[in-house]
Amino acid sequence: MEKELIREQLLNILADKYRVKVEKSDSTYDLNLLGKEMNMGPGDLLCFFLEVEKKYNININEDEIMNGCFKTINSIAQLICEKSDYCLLSDPNAELQ
Numbered sequence: 001m002e003k004e005l006i007r008e009q010l011l012n013i014l015a016d017k018y019r020v021k022v023e024k025s026d027s028t029y030d031l032n033l034l035g036k037e038m039n040m041g042p043g044d045l046l047c048f049f050l051e052v053e054k055k056y057n058i059n060i061n062e063d064e065i066m067n068g069c070f071k072t073i074n075s076i077a078q079l080i081c082e083k084s085d086y087c088l089l090s091d092p093n094a095e096l097q
Contacts, residue, residue: 003087006056006077013051014073018044029073052076058083 007029014020020038022028031037033045040048049070053060058080060070069079081087 003077003081006080006086007073010052010073010076013055014038014040014048017051018048029077031073032071033073034071052080056080056084056086 008024011020011022011024011028014033018040020040022031022037033040033048034042049060052058052070060079060083064070064079069075
């Protein structure tokens with residue numbers, strides 16, 4: 001799965017479940033989830049966090065959160081790629097384990 005597809009999936013989850021309404025553009029993916037444009041509440045962010053861990057079968061630790069890895073769509077997509085095989089699967093030469 002490519003990083004671009006992960007970003008789109010994350011944005012779709014935010015729109016469908018948390019009523020986040022933003023236009024899809026490159027700058028959208030760098031907006032702070034708790035910022036004015038995204039307008040998520042802390043409770044919604046926590047639910048989204050748990051949903052991401054479950055959907056992508058990853059565990060995100062406190063240090064990663066404190067370092068901003070769960071702050072924007074881009075940072076979350078990058079974290080998913082680093083912690084899973086999702087981005088590797090888009091490479092036709094990658095081996096499935």
